[in-house]
Amino acid sequence: ASQAAIALTKMRLVRGLENLLDAFVRTIGDAIDEKSPYTAGHVYRVANLTEEIALEVNRATTGRFASVNFNADELAEIRMAAWLHDVGKITTPEHLMDKATKLETIFDRIELIRHRVEISRLHDVFIRLENEPCPRTEGRTAPLPPPKEEEWQEIITFLDMINLGGEGLSDENIEKVRRLAGITYAMSGVQLPLLAPDEVENLCVQKGTLTAAERKVMNHHVDMSIRMLEGLPFPKKLRNVPVYAGMHHEKLNGTGYPRGLGNGAIPLPARMLALADVLEALTAADRPYKPGKMLSEVMRILEGMVARADLDGELCDLVVESGLIVRFAQDLPARQRDDFFWRGKRYSVSDTR
Template sequence: MTAISNRQDPIEAPLSQSGATDSEALKQLIDLGLALSAEHDHARLLERILLGAKHLTKADGGTLYLLSDNHLQFRLIYNDSLKIALNGDDQCTASFPPLPLHLDDGGANHNNLATYVALTGKSVTIADAYGDISFDFSGIRAFDARTGYRSKSLLAVPLKNNKHEVLGVLQLINARPARTSPETTDCIAFNDEILPLINALASQAAIALDNQRLLQEQRELFDAFITMMAQAIDAKSPYTGGHCERVPVLTEMLAQAACYESEGPLADFSLTAEQWYELRVAGGLHDVGKVTTPVHILDKATKLEKIHDRIHEVKTRLELLRRDAEIACLKAQLAGTSRELAEAECDARLTELDSMSAFLAKANIGGEFMADADIERLRQIANESWSLQAAPQPLLEEEELENLSIRRGTLNAADRKIVNDHIVHTIRMLETLPFPKHLRNVAEIAGGHHEKMDGTGYPKGLKRHEMSWLARMMGIADIFEALTACDRPYKAPKTLSESIGIMAEMKRTGHIDPDLFDLFLRSGIYRRYAERFLEPCQIDAVDIAACLA
C-alpha cells in the first residue's frame, strides 16, 4: 500500500501508463475540467468523473462513492471486462451497501480502503489486493468469486473541494498496460506518475460537485421561501392559500398543452427547463402582494364585515326598536287605549321589524345582483331612528348603508381598490428582488394576470401584444380558478358550464386571450382540472363547440 497526500508536483515524464505525452495528458485533463464545469445534470456529472478517471488511468473498472450521513454511499460502478455499468439505485444498493465511516465502538473505520481514504483525505495505491494485508478486501474477493473477475491493482482518491472537505471517493481497479487492446485482461499497478493528474482531476470533480450542491441548496432555499410566502398568505386566508396552490397547477397544464401544438399561433411555442422553473416561481409568487391586504378585506364574507360582522350591531338596534314598541304598547294602555288595539299595533310593528331584520341579513350576504327596489328599501330602513340615552339616530349609518347597497359581491369601491392593489404590491416586491438572468421574467409573468387583452385591465393597462404567452396563460388560470373555487365564504361555486360560459363572453369582449382560451377548451384541460379540484356537483356538460364558435 502507498498512501500519498495531494501534491503539486509538475509532470516531468511521459505518462507511460496511458501512453500519452505530457502535453496530451494535460490537454485531456483540461478538456475534462471544462466538461465537468459545464455539466449541470448531477447523474451525468458523476458519470463524467468516473469515466474521465478511467480514461486517464487506463483502468479496467472504477467505483464512485459520495459521502452522506457519515457513510460512503455507492453511486456508480463501471467495469469494461465484465461489461458492467450500474448506478446507485435500490437494486444496486442492496449489492453494494453503504460503507460506515465509523465502527460500532465509535472508532474510525480504517479497515476499508474507501473509508480510509475518506477519513484521511489521502490517495492510496495497492499493487495487488490479494497480497495486501493493510485493508480488509473480503468484499472484493467475494465480488471476484461471484463474477469470475480478478481484482488486482487499486487506486483510491478522495474528492476534496477547495475547503479541503472530502465529498466522496473515486476508486479505480486494474490499470492496463499502454497500447493494449480493449480485450486484454493483463493489468499492472497504478504508477506514481499518474497520481498528480488523477488528484488534479479529483479536485476539479469535487469542486464541480460542490458547486452543483451549493446551487441545489440555493434553489431549495428559494423554493422553501416561495412555499413560506404561500403559507403566510394561507395563514391570513385559507381561501387565498388554496388559490395560490391551484393557479400554478392550472397555468402549467395550459403551458404543457401549448408545447404540444404543431400548428396555429402556438406552433413554435416551447419552454426550456429553466423557463419551466421560471414559470413555477412566477406561479408560486403571483399573489405574494396579498400579504399587504388587510384580513378583514381579503376574507370579507359579508358586506358589513370588518374585524367582525357589523350586522349584529344593526340587529341590536332593531332589538331596541322592539323594546320601544313594547314600551309604547304598555304606555298606550295606561293612557286608556284598549289592550286589543294596543297589542295589535305592537304586533304589527314587531312583524315589520322582523321583516327588516330578515331583509338586512339577506342583503348583507353578497350575491350576484341587487335590484333597484332592494336598494330603495334599504334607504327607507336606514331612515328608521333609534336612540339609547341620546338623541335619535338613523338605524343605518351612512357607511353601513353604502356597504349594504353593494350590488354584486361584498366589496365596496374602496375595498376593491385595496384588493386590486395587491397586484401592484406583487409587482413592486418582485421587481425589487435581484433575480438571476434565467428568472428575469418572473415579475412580468406573475404581475400580468389581471390585465385584459383590450388594455382595460390593471395595474398597467397592457394590451395583448404587450404581454408574454405565459402571463396571458396565468390570467386565464386565475379567472377559471376564481370562478370554480368552492372554498370562498362570499359566493357559491359555479359549475363548469357556468364558468366556461362567463369566460366565453370574456373572450368575446377582449378580456382574455382567444387562442389560449380555445386551447384551454380543445385540450380538455378544464375537465382534467375539474376532476382534480372541483366538487362532483360542479362538473356538468359543457357545449365546447358553441364556446369555440
C-alpha cells in the same frame, strides 16, 4: 481530475442553491395561502394549473401555439411567477381578505342592526301600551299584538339577504336601503338612524362584499407584488418572474390593473397565469362571500370574458379542446362537476378517478 472535481462541486452548489430558492418560493406561497382560511390552497392550485396550461401549449401541433415551446428554464420561470403572483397579499389586511359579508369588520355589524330593529319594535309596543286602553275579554287581559311586527321582520330579512353579497344588487334594492336609512329609533332620548352612513355604503355594494375603497386596498396587492419582486436580484433565466406575476390581473382590452396594459403588452405566460387565476377563483369552494360555481356556469362566464377581450380566447380554446378543463374538473367537489358547452360544442365531464 482536479478541474473536473471543481466543476462538479460548482454544479452541485448551483443545483443546491436552485433547490433552496425553489423551496423558499413554495414556502412563501404556502404562507400566503395560510394567511386566510378562505383562500387556503389558492396559490398552490394556480401554480399547478398554470404549469399544466404551459405544458398544453408545448404539446400543441396546430394553430397559433404550434410554434411555441417553453424550455425547462422558461417553465421554471413561469412556475415561480405563479407561486409568487400573490406575494403582495402579505400586506393586505386580514379583515378584507376574510370579509364574508358586506357589514363585516372585526364582527358582522348586521347584529347591531338586529338590536336596533328590536329596540324600535319594543319602543312601538311600549308607546301603544302607554297610550291605548287595554281591552279585556271575559275578565282576562287580551293580548295586544305588537304593531309593525311584520314590517320590522321584513326589514331585517331584507338586510340579512343583501348583506351576503353576490353577483349583483338591483337599483331597486339600493333605493330601498337608502329609504331604510331614513328610519330612526330612540336611544336614551336621542333619535338615531337605523343605518349609519358607512353601513349604507357597505350594503349598497353591487358585487361581492368590498366597497370601492376596500377593493382599492385589495387590488394594491399587485403593486406590492411588483415592488417586492422587482427588488429581488433574480438570475437572468428568472428575470421575467416580476413581469409575469405583476400582470395576472391585466386584460387584453386594457381595462385590467394595475397598469391597464393592452393586448400587445401582455406576454403569453402572463395570459396563462391570468386564466389560471380566474379559473381557480370561479371554482373555489372556500370563498367567504360565495359558493364555488358549477363548471357549466364557469365556462359561460369565461365565454363572456373572451367576448369582452378580458382573456385570451385562443388560450381558452386550447385548455378546453386539449381536455385540460375536464381533467381540472375532476378535482372539483362533485356538486360542481357537470357537462358544459364551449363555442356551441358540448363537453362531458365524467368522474374518471
